[in-house]
Amino acid sequence: MPPLELEAAAARAFKAEYGAEAEIAARAPGRVELLGNHTDYNGGLVMAAAVDRYTAVVGRARPGREGRVYAANFEGSARFPLADVTRGEVGTWPNYVKGVVWAMQEALGAELTNGFEIAVAGEVPLGAGLSSSASLQASVAFFLLQAGVAPGKTIDQYVGETSDVARMDLAMVLRRSENAFVGVSSGLLDQFSSLFGRQDHALFLDCQSLEFARVPLGSPGPAIVVCDSKTSRRLADGMYNRRFAECNAVVDFFKARKGDSVALLRDVSLAELEESWDALDATCRKRARHVLTENQRVREGVAALRAGDLVGFGKLISASHASSRDDFENSSPALDALVEAAEEAPGFLGGKLSGAGWAGCTVNLVEADKAEEFTEAVRRGYFQRQNLEADVHICRAAEGASSRPLEG
16 A cells, blocks of 8 residues: 555544544554574674555644554554553553653653644554564654654654664664563664665664664665465564573673673674584574574675675575574474475565564565566465465565654
């Protein structure tokens, strides 16, 4: 759905819920991870892309000290006082909106200057690894900035060629919202991608130094085809936390030998890992090898794109999946079947699992003029292997979060 149509749908929902016209619209994209699986919380390197699937937030500021939210996708509503933002039941959508308000007020050291009422409409598939949560967070934040209710902040600080510093600060605030308020452990990748996206560009991020770059994919660039396995992610959170602990066990091993120079797995070299291979736990060392070789694939991926080598970049994406499958062990029979079906499809350049893994989706780089053929072939191949119907989304790398006043 074109983003303006999504905003219009949200505006209709707003009028139906509140009996008034929305005055402001904001939107933010979902994201795919191209390279850098499970590297972000290890202080590593990541390549991602914002994609043209959005969450739209429309609404208006209102007198009083209350936030009101209507979610069109769920046909549900919530309201909460700005002076006492508390988390609701774990895993429910209002926490993401409340968390943005909580984290922005904490960062500003002051309450929002007015209340607000908003309606939310989204097309980022839930549970498919496209980070619908970060898309929601970023769109809510941009609504609040456009509404002028964040004391000391104006939307102009977040727009244009000089906006990167402000957007990075906002990404950190939104990550704190998800970590400390919602209660989900995550790195910076999701929020960064939703805020920093650019059409036909990949995004490079060094999660330790916060150095970043927008790297051209070509214009027009390749299709980014997301294939949802339609399998449950119920176990993903527990496995994610286990991998987090396994990586930290390797950090602790090297910290005991090297001292404070090792704070994150990023601070260990591949050569050091290989030298200590026999002394390390057999499982944990494989997790570390994935992370460290994945960092190298990101470096090589940036170089490949800057050289215009999409074929080479695609091969790195496929190598990432093999490493996730064999060393990090966060793939699944369904995800492997999706990748195998993609490898046999027309236009395939590279494919891998995206996000936490264990279920969810794969991301594939595909020659743009063969995206439809690719899609049909993957659906057939996946059904033959798993007797499941995959949801397939043909995406393009897209612009990051934005907002605007609506014409009255």
